[in-house]
Amino acid sequence: MADRKTEILEATCRVIARSGAHDLRVEDVATEASVSPALVYYYFDTRAELLSRAFEFADARSTAHTMKHIQTDASGRDRLHAVLFHEFVDAPDVRDNWVIWGEMTASAVFDKALLATLDTWSRSWVKMVADLITDGQRDGSIPTTAIDADDAAERLTAIVDSLGGKIHLGFLDPERGRAILQDAIDMELGTDRESAPTTASAHTR
Amino acid sequence: MADRKTEILEATCRVIARSGAHDLRVEDVATEASVSPALVYYYFDTRAELLSRAFEFADARSTAHTMKHIQTDASGRDRLHAVLFHEFVDAPDVRDNWVIWGEMTASAVFDKALLATLDTWSRSWVKMVADLITDGQRDGSIPTTAIDADDAAERLTAIVDSLGGKIHLGFLDPERGRAILQDAIDMELGTDRESAPTTASAHTR
Numbered sequence: 519m520a521d522r523k524t525e526i527l528e529a530t531c532r533v534i535a536r537s538g539a540h541d542l543r544v545e546d547v548a549t550e551a552s553v554s555p556a557l558v559y560y561y562f563d564t565r566a567e568l569l570s571r572a573f574e575f576a577d578a579r580s581t582a583h584t585m586k587h588i589q590t591d592a593s594g595r596d597r598l599h600a601v602l603f604h605e606f607v608d609a610p611d612v613r614d615n616w617v618i619w620g621e622m623t624a625s626a627v628f629d630k631a632l633l634a635t636l637d638t639w640s641r642s643w644v645k646m647v648a649d650l651i652t653d654g655q656r657d658g659s660i661p662t663t664a665i666d667a668d669d670a671a672e673r674l675t676a677i678v679d680s681l682g683g684k685i686h687l688g689f690l691d692p693e694r695g696r697a698i699l700q701d702a703i704d705m706e707l708g709t710d711r712e713s714a715p716t717t718a719s720a721h722t723r
Numbered sequence: 724m725a726d727r728k729t730e731i732l733e734a735t736c737r738v739i740a741r742s743g744a745h746d747l748r749v750e751d752v753a754t755e756a757s758v759s760p761a762l763v764y765y766y767f768d769t770r771a772e773l774l775s776r777a778f779e780f781a782d783a784r785s786t787a788h789t790m791k792h793i794q795t796d797a798s799g800r801d802r803l804h805a806v807l808f809h810e811f812v813d814a815p816d817v818r819d820n821w822v823i824w825g826e827m828t829a830s831a832v833f834d835k836a837l838l839a840t841l842d843t844w845s846r847s848w849v850k851m852v853a854d855l856i857t858d859g860q861r862d863g864s865i866p867t868t869a870i871d872a873d874d875a876a877e878r879l880t881a882i883v884d885s886l887g888g889k890i891h892l893g894f895l896d897p898e899r900g901r902a903i904l905q906d907a908i909d910m911e912l913g914t915d916r917e918s919a920p921t922t923a924s925a926h927t928r
Contacts, residue, residue: 538832624826627743637892669906672886673882689841689846697874701878
């Protein structure tokens with residue numbers, strides 16, 4: 519039973535990624551999942567409930583997906599690097615998550631019920647990055663002094679979110695995006711070759 | 724005649740800001756502008772044409788609005804500061820522009836006709852910030868060495884776009900947002916008290 523519910527949520531995410539959340543009909547999700555509309559309504563009381571759960575599901579799946587790309591024995595800095603740059607990868611599932619995120623943001627402006635889910639999603643993304651910075655500070659791969667992990671995480675996720683959107687829309691060359699992000703990381707955390715951000719090394723290319 | 728066209732575009736922006744672009748009907752715009760639907764169709768061939776022109780109009784209006792808040796005799800750095808922090812202001816017209824921007828981004832994913840307008844909007848915003856950095860470098864308020872104006876503008880606008888969205892959705896305390904942005908500016912361009920970003924001064928609070 520749990521599997522069938524997951525299949526419906528996966529189908530909902532595919533429908534959102536293909537044609538948006540706004541026009542999504544429960545019937546389309548049922549067709550996509552090869553189940554009856556009645557079964558969708560068995561698990562989800564309303565269309566709004568289905569949308570909210572699908573957004574939460576996309577959030578959890580995205581986090582799990584990102585985690586899969588992290589070598590758990592790598593340094594905090596290397597794992598941070600992997601997580602941030604992963605968002606620029608040209609892969610269908612990464613792009614789908616960008617579309618779902620955008621749909622969710624647009625929907626939340628006019629549907630207050632979605633605001634809490636979006637807020638949680640947004641905060642968990644920043645926290646994941648802040649935790650990786652803290653991990654790096656513990657294992658010595660990121661300087662411990664003069665870096666506020668939470669503030670740095672807000673800035674780095676902001677840059678990833680904005681540049682990632684531009685890359686996936688075809689507005690920004692991915693290579694340039696990566697260079698701009700790398701400079702941001704160096705500026706926030708010092709370059710790899712240094713133990714502390716004592717000079718404005720990020721400005722030196 | 725030009726005024727009537729502008730009124731229709733203004734009405735379209737109000738309707739988008741209030742209830743989104745997706746469900747927008749030409750009849751609603753006509754009612755909002757106190758004109759007949761026929762007159763709307765006299766100026767705009769189709770609903771898609773009306774939406775595209777409204778998004779362009781919002782873009783131009785937003786730029787003009789931002790410019791109004793800039794003292795033209797201020798230094799490049801001060802004007803840059805005014806432009807960036809203006810996006811965090813809690814005012815109806817600033818918030819409306821955030822909503823229109825979000826609707827445009829969400830619409831452009833599924834409506835390729837809007838992509839070019841969004842791309843232009845996005846690039847002109849980054850270019851405005853890059854030009855202010857260059858102005859500051861010319862008037863001495865921003866160091867000339869070791870700063871790539873285009874790259875810095877990509878990062879600073881990314882931070883403003885992302886944090887601004889969070890502030891207007893109520894996810895981020897405006898004061899914290901301003902502190903995070905101020906640190907980003909100091910990190911990119913050196914602090915006000917320095918003539919060059921020779922130390923990692925932004926890390927020192």
